Amino acid sequence: DQQVKQNSPSLSVQEGRISILNCDYTNSMFDYFLWYKKYPAEGPTFLISISSIKDKNEDGRFTVFLNKSAKHLSLHIVPSQPGDSAVYFCAASLEGTYKYIFGTGTRLKVLA
Amino acid sequence: ETGVTQSPTHLIKTRGQQVTLRCSSQSGHNTVSWYQQALGQGPQFIFQYYREEENGRGNFPPRFSGLQFPNYSSELNVNALELDDSALYLCASSASIGLNYGYTFGSGTRLTVV
Numbered sequence: 001d002q003q004v005k006q007n008s009p010s011l012s013v014q015e016g017r018i019s020i021l022n023c024d025y026t027n028s029m030f031d032y033f034l035w036y037k038k039y040p041a042e043g044p045t046f047l048i049s050i051s052s053i054k055d056k057n058e059d060g061r062f063t064v065f066l067n068k069s070a071k072h073l074s075l076h077i078v079p080s081q082p083g084d085s086a087v088y089f090c091a092a093s094l095e096g097t098y099k100y101i102f103g104t105g106t107r108l109k110v111l112a
Numbered sequence: 113e114t115g116v117t118q119s120p121t122h123l124i125k126t127r128g129q130q131v132t133l134r135c136s137s138q139s140g141h142n143t144v145s146w147y148q149q150a151l152g153q154g155p156q157f158i159f160q161y162y163r164e165e166e167n168g169r170g171n172f173p174p175r176f177s178g179l180q181f182p183n184y185s186s187e188l189n190v191n192a193l194e195l196d197d198s199a200l201y202l203c204a205s206s207a208s209i210g211l212n213y214g215y216t217f218g219s220g221t222r223l224t225v226v
Contacts, residue, residue: 004154006154034214036217041219042219043116043202043204043217043218043219044155044202044217045217046214046215046216049214089154091154097168098145098157098160098167098168099145099157099160099168099170100155100157102147102154102155102156103154104152104153104154
């Protein structure tokens, strides 16, 4: 039972354009969401997070949008850069638990 | 400030053997979690340790066990290895038990069971 789903295993975007990575979840009790980026041979790196009481959080080129009614969140990267090429994982957590539940990841390739 | 370091980086073991993976937390971090990432999957939570006590456990059998030491470094032990245990094992540390602080991940140990 995959509670957090990233249905696009890969995405290619031209440099300078917008990258949109999507994530769906099934548990309406999730109260915190995060995006991690992973380069080969490195551990995941925290990118940006959002609490369930918000619908948008912005940090530089990265913006995360949360649509609770649709149980959907997305990560927008504008403008995309070749260095953004990596695997992106969304993760969710439940208050009172001690774990993240990760999606399966989306491999982003930004073409120069 | 050092990050999270894991050792070894790669390991090959035979089915039925036992393995110990090690993790040094980021300085000042007292909480450590272990995750298993199988090929093509996202990381799956194994367990978390906070101040040397297990503080939560995922859906993994008892042959997966752990320790956290007074200096907050940690070990993951897996007994009676199975082929399906082949995966990247990630250690993540945090300055607090609360998840909202975000975790710092190590680069992982890639375990291959043959």
